Amino acid sequence: MSTATTIAKPVMPAKHYLNDNYGIRSWLLTKDHKRIAILYLVSITFFFFLGGLFAALIRLELLTPQGDLFQSDTYNKLFSMHGINMVFFFLVPSIPATIGNFVLPLMVGAKDLAFPKINLLSWYIYMAGAFFSLATMVSGGVDTGWTFYTPLSSGYLRTHVALMAVGIIMAGFSSIFTGLNFIVTVHRMRAPGLTWGRLPLFVWSNYATSLIMVLATPVLAITLTLLALERVFHIGVFDPKYGGDPVLFQHMFWFYSHPAVYIMILPGMGVISELITCFSRKRVFGYSFVAFSSIAIAVFGFLVWAHHMFVAGISQYSAMIFSLLSMAVAIPSAVKVFNWTATMYKGSITLMTPMLYALGFIGLFTIGGLTGIMLAALGLDVHVHDTYFVIAHFHYVMVGGMVTAYMGGLHFWWPKITGRMYPEAPAKLAALITFIGFNLTFFPQFILGYLGMPRRYHSYPEEFQVLNVLSSAGASVLAIGFILPLIYFLWSLRYGEIAGDNPWGATGLEWQTTSPPPTHNFHEVPVVTEEPYAYGEETVISGH
Amino acid sequence: MAINQTTTNQTTTTDHHPALAHHFDSMEQQQGASTFGMWVFLLTEIMMFGGLFTAYLVYRIKYYDAFVAGSTSISVSWGFTNTLVLIASSFTMAMSVWAAQQGRRKTQVRLLIATMILGVIFLGVKAKEYYDKFDECHIPGHVIGKGFNSWGGCDVNNPKLGNIAEEIQEKAKQAGATVPEVSAVQTAKQTEIFFSFYFAMTGLHAFHMIIGVGLLAWLTVRANRGEFGPAYYTPIELGGLYWHFVDIVWIYLFPLLYLISRHKHVA
């Protein structure tokens, strides 16, 4: 363990948020944002692996074209539950509710989030939603797909759609409360001297995310409420049988679900900004451009939803407007990628695990983003819409982007959260395995999609088998890449090296307190006097 | 924001108000945060009702005649009364916030109770309206309402019970036009979707009202204990914001649901 470090060996602080008090009550009734973050971490990890299990079964089924492993109904449930669990119970809360919850108050130098009780409430609502989701699964699952398109979901399926809708509405409210808390905290709780221009980019991106959560999620809530009412009482709002318009459901659904894509990716972008600067020992290139591009993405993200509906029967004029606006959203994303790359220029780069994830993110997100432009391009979307091309695209953004960033962030702040280091060698290996497995899984799906394999197919024509086998093989590699961290993170809780306050030599207020931080975060109110990422004039930040 | 001087002794400046939470530096900050938080919450409420309004607009354009017929069949005088009741309750609510700022405990409690009573009156009227609709079988949904029959009402044989098709013909006759029966029957059937929106929108609104009344009851108890005064009146202010928001929603619901093209059908 103890390698030759020149500085005195770091020690654990005597009193911190983890040993402040003990017992199940101290966790379940805590108002400490750090403990709530841990509660969230545990819950979403569960859903991540549950969703992953469904994904594994899907890939297993698709090994052969005949659809011989599961009944088609079972398969339909598998991909629906995979999508629902991953999107609503893992991706949406992932970075904001765990890393964001933990780090954001520290970053702005606050003692807690503005509304600690609401923060705890949001976790309970999430758990209630999770309970509904699990109850649905236990009682047979739903087979609507995560998109719940009417009239299939409202009138034709005999599964517990309404129950699942309630679960998702609850998960939605939990993210509304998280967003609300973040917005107020960033506005009202910043430490003295911490102006908007000095906020870490992670805070900016979480702020932008929160805006979307607050503005878009209620529309999902009302849409799914109407869907549930439609299903239970047949009120006729979305069902053509009673005079409703199924395309309206799609409009309202995507008004949330497109911005929700940015809920899922923006926090990841924030993490990457922190990682790239830290491991390049550099200020971020073009701070204000990166910061404002987050806001721009959040705002533009609301104007493009119907690019999911180009072939769904919307008017051609409308389709062109939405396509044009979709192009606009690509610009701020491109600006971010270029700025991150430029940040590394003339840096002093070390390839620690978080940095590996960050670099993986940039590459995969670039591909994911550019294929997104392909999908927003009208003439091409007609062909690739609802094929595996779409699947590949959003997994490049969601897994290659968000999950990679999440893993990077988790490694980066792990010492702050637990006070101990993760083991570097297996972590690097896991990062590599993830990267390779990911590309092997999803790159073939681009080709599959262009060849015309529609999504949500239980059986498929034989000529698609080669690519599907490749993809399934990749998935098994990917699974190892995700299980490995679970093992060594747990291991490190007990056996990891003591990290010290600032193992990375990073800037940012969260590194100026102890690891793990005390319950009230700072022993004295921090005062900010310089820009973020002031890696140039490094004063050696000692423990005390 | 952006207080740039380095204030070091923030925790010891003022005497500690009992309502000040540990993670805030001052009552000012706490109040600012709470009020702003409430506004952000109202933002989500706007979007939630907004989704319904959008769907409503789409169908209003699509089934305009049916929306006119549906709208005509609900009682405009009850809606008008309820609007006045709600506006009055907003007024008393605003006044009770003022009373809290002035530190007048008694006035404050009385005004809160008045607001609550007005809220309950509103809900009572709403219940009466719902009952009427129920009586006339203007209940949407192929489960609860068993669907509209071809006349848009309970019973073809008893046209007095909210027979929309009959009403359409009647009103047209008064205006000097004739609407054939087949046509009236079709429109009557389509009013079902209007009633879906009528119940969804007023129902969601009434749900907010019920929560609001509960909130007011809690505030009244606290106000009666004398918790609010010039130094600390945030909860009552937040309750007020919520109540006024619910009022605003109704201000839009009233013309959208009750007043679609009333003139056509008045002699």
Added chain:
Amino acid sequence: MSDHSQSHPTPKLYAVIFLSLVVGTCLTWGIAFANLGIFNPVVALAIACIKATLVILYFMHVRYSDRLTMVTVGAGFFWLLILITLSLSDYLSRSLITVH
């Protein structure tokens, strides 16, 4: 941030607002029975907007609040407008298309 506590409206102002709201309601009600063609909903919504603005500015104290609150309120209505206009842009332009 401000010290807005002393500039809150007085009961007299509240009463004036209340009366204008009542007048607005009566106006909406009265006008609904006059035939203004397509201007009926326009007028009704215009009055509703004025009433809502009065409530927001005075009863909800936005007129006496900081810019942040105003921006928040504005953002709410702006996003609502996005939802409505872009959705309707589809529905209203569908009939423009003549499929041969």
Added chain:
Amino acid sequence: MQFKLPLFPEQASTVAGQVDAFYLFLVLVTTFFSLLIALLILFFIIRYRRRPGQEAEQIHGSTLLEIVWTVIPLGISMVIFVWGAVLYYHIENPPKNALEIYGVGKQWMWKFQHPGGQREINTLHVPSGRPVKVTLISQDVIHDFFVPAFRVKTDVLPNRYVYSWFTPTAPGSYHLFCSQYCGTKHSAMIGEVVVLKPDDYAAWLASGKAEGSLSSMGENLFQGVGRVTCHRADSGARGPNLLGLYGRPVRLSDNRVVIADDNYIRESILNPNAKIVAGFQPIMPTFQGVVSEEGLIQITEYLKHLSAQESEPLNNRSTPTELRDNEVPTIQQELQQRNQPAPTPGKQP
């Protein structure tokens, strides 16, 4: 299963090549930028790896660079948008002279009807070398008509006609997929599109059994439900004359003008009140639940047929429209004169 790994689906329609060209361009753009970023990163991590005694050089940014990498992607994305939009417009709007075929999607099969009355299930025969317009509607949930080899796709909605058109180029058999998730047997809702040489197509049509052309079946239906008594040609008729209606602009009682296309006719049958022709009373009963989707298609086809026979101007007749022909510039003046393949009915192979 043989081990071949194609990167493109077959090209079997006129747009396929255009879509592939666009796709290649986009792939090129994507590859260029991905490689650019990847190579830059690779270069930086090697060139600027941490070495003792070498500090990072602090750079705040460069507005010029920011403008450059805002404007260049913006320019490229505008090119993509325009190219895509032009292509989309082409893919979405069928030419006037297209051969019309009707399709109904239901859980979980496709049913097609040819103008001559031939029906098929899950297989669609089309001639090569001429545009084919498939008018589609769903009987239950949303389906999607997707032929990868043609690069066309359209969601098939309940309650509304949608269109898909293509000009097949190469004879052969191609996949037809339902690509909108539609329930249990979504992945079994597949079929094939068989492209035949025009001669073969004519032969195929002749060999098919049909109990009469679509429009004659429509005529039967039309008379069966008694509409012929309402929609007579003389001026005393209770309903508008339907002769020559199809494809024309109709002035409605609220002064709007709509084109009497498939969706209008369908709506008028099912929901006659919605769009009432000026000068007529809304007295037509609804036929919701009386006429099936396929029946509706037949009636539409019958009305089309009526219009196609009617080539002279309709100025002095009790027309459904109060517009005069000279007020109507170009809309659908020339209706498709289908070269109906020889009279088919009743021929058994």
